Amino acid sequence: MTNQLPPGPSEGKLKTMRRMMDDYIGFFHWLHDNYGDMVYFEAPTSRHCAVFNADVVEELLVEKTDVLKVLHPRTSFEVMQAPCLARMPAGEEQGRLKDLLRSAFTPERTGALKQVAADEANRLAGGLEEGTVDFRERLERFTFNALTMSIIGGGRELGPEAALPTLKAVKLNFILFAMPGYSLLRKLPLPHDMKARKAIRALDEVTYASIAAARSSDTNGTSLISHLVQATERGDSDWSFGDDSEIRDEAYGMIFGALDGPVHALTHAPFHLNWNPEVRERLEAEVTQVVGDRPLAGDDLDRLPYTHAVCKELLRLHPPAPLLVPREAVEDTTLGGYFIPKGTLVDLAIHVMHRRSDYWEDHEAFRPDRWLTGSQECPRNGFIPFSIKPKECGGGDLATAIIVSALAALAQRWRMEPESDEFPPSGLDAGAFSGAVPATARIA
Numbered sequence: 001m002t003n004q005l006p007p008g009p010s011e012g013k014l015k016t017m018r019r020m021m022d023d024y025i026g027f028f029h030w031l032h033d034n035y036g037d038m039v040y041f042e043a044p045t046s047r048h049c050a051v052f053n054a055d056v057v058e059e060l061l062v063e064k065t066d067v068l069k070v071l072h073p074r075t076s077f078e079v080m081q082a083p084c085l086a087r088m089p090a091g092e093e094q095g096r097l098k099d100l101l102r103s104a105f106t107p108e109r110t111g112a113l114k115q116v117a118a119d120e121a122n123r124l125a126g127g128l129e130e131g132t133v134d135f136r137e138r139l140e141r142f143t144f145n146a147l148t149m150s151i152i153g154g155g156r157e158l159g160p161e162a163a164l165p166t167l168k169a170v171k172l173n174f175i176l177f178a179m180p181g182y183s184l185l186r187k188l189p190l191p192h193d194m195k196a197r198k199a200i201r202a203l204d205e206v207t208y209a210s211i212a213a214a215r216s217s218d219t220n221g222t223s224l225i226s227h228l229v230q231a232t233e234r235g236d237s238d239w240s241f242g243d244d245s246e247i248r249d250e251a252y253g254m255i256f257g258a259l260d261g262p263v264h265a266l267t268h269a270p271f272h273l274n275w276n277p278e279v280r281e282r283l284e285a286e287v288t289q290v291v292g293d294r295p296l297a298g299d300d301l302d303r304l305p306y307t308h309a310v311c312k313e314l315l316r317l318h319p320p321a322p323l324l325v326p327r328e329a330v331e332d333t334t335l336g337g338y339f340i341p342k343g344t345l346v347d348l349a350i351h352v353m354h355r356r357s358d359y360w361e362d363h364e365a366f367r368p369d370r371w372l373t374g375s376q377e378c379p380r381n382g383f384i385p386f387s388i389k390p391k392e393c394g395g396g397d398l399a400t401a402i403i404v405s406a407l408a409a410l411a412q413r414w415r416m417e418p419e420s421d422e423f424p425p426s427g428l429d430a431g432a433f434s435g436a437v438p439a440t441a442r443i444a
């Protein structure tokens with residue numbers, strides 16, 4: 001085994017950490033610009049290998065899953081107890097649970113979920129009036145509604161307030177995890193955890209009621225939870241749940257894992273559409289031609305190729321999981337020909353890969369057209385917003401339906417003009433932003 005570490009900064013660990021905290025994503029671009037395709041660096045309590053190269057993706061995500069393991073701080077999903085899909089390491093057990101989720105996406109249920117996304121998008125567009133709104137907050141409500149209606153089959157009346165304290169606690173715990181004294185800190189009754197536990201009770205009630213309803217029904221429900229209940233009770237799956245809290249945790253793994261993604265992608269959309277009027281006009285023209293004046297329907301989504309291209313371009317430039325989930329080397333190993341010591345966290349920086357000038361023509365430009373040419377311009381695995389098997393996103397199609405629905409329903413009636421000329425600052429609110437993103441709605 002080689003003992004050569006990847007190249008990297010030789011500055012002090014504290015300086016590196018400060019650099020990283022000043023501009024998290026910018027830091028990874030800086031590493032790539034200065035040290036190349038694989039970079040080793042150390043922070044005060046952790047050591048890292050950042051990967052920017054599509055050629056290494058399979059070795060990292062497919063071939064070495066037994067030594068490079070997905071890292072989920074135990075307490076990051078404190079409201080959940082079961083080893084749900086989102087937290088389980090890749091392996092035989094995870095494969096069976098993932099098969100159960102995959103089998104939910106029959107053509108019939110996929111059609112019904114698209115209709116849910118379209119209905120919620122019509123509500124989003126219908127709820128706007130001319131004037132300034134907090135666009136991020138509207139997207140947060142829309143995404144919460146689309147997710148809870150798809151996953152639990154209810155809960156819209158609760159609003160995102162039922163989920164946001166938990167989402168915030170998950171993120172805060174991730175940050176705390178990286179700090180010295182973490183295990184001591186976790187023993188204290190931290191306010192964000194207590195708030196999360198209190199807020200989640202209302203969603204719990206809806207979720208357990210939905211599980212009970214699925215169990216007592218003879219007909220297949222459209223929600224993902226009803227599939228989890230019915231397929232396991234009928235014995236159609238190799239998976240069985242211990243009790244209802246495990247089914248609840250599975251649903252929450254999806255909701256909390258998914259809430260940020262569509263909000264993140266969609267909040268960036270009006271910026272790009274304003275800066276690129278020709279893109280906006282093409283988007284509006286496609287929607288007018290396919291949908292006209294009637295409400296958007298689920299089966300319209302497959303007939304909107306340009307809208308799908310806009311969605312892909314948003315996910316290229318603004319991948320909601322910019323480093324995927326870090327992998328931890330559980331023993332000394334190698335990656336891309338370099339030595340990776342035990343305990344190293346491997347960060348696959350897809351935000352950098354999605355913008356490499358040698359992978360993409362006009363790499364910083366918002367050009368949905370690039371997705372319509374029929375041949376992907378970047379190398380294999382150079383575009384992976386949903387990761388790849390075996391730990392790929394379980395809800396990529398649903399996420400796409402949610403984003404495409406919102407783009408189409410808004411383009412049908414509205415032009416959103418952001419107040420600021422710059423992308424919103426990042427933070428712990430939904431979509432990984434900080435605070436409001438004011439935008440003015442004008443009739444298209």
Ligand code: HEM
Binds near residue numbers: 261
């Ligand atoms: C734009 C929206 C979304 C993005 C960008 C996204 C991205 C991702 C990524 C990158 C991972 C894997 C992380 C890794 O390999 O390190 C993941 C995992 C997962 N996602 Fe998503 N996701 C989105 C929405 C959704 C939705 C709507 C659902 C559910 C219906 C969902 C369910 C899951 C599940 C269950 C996993 C865990 C899979 C596993 O560990 O095997 N995601 N997601």
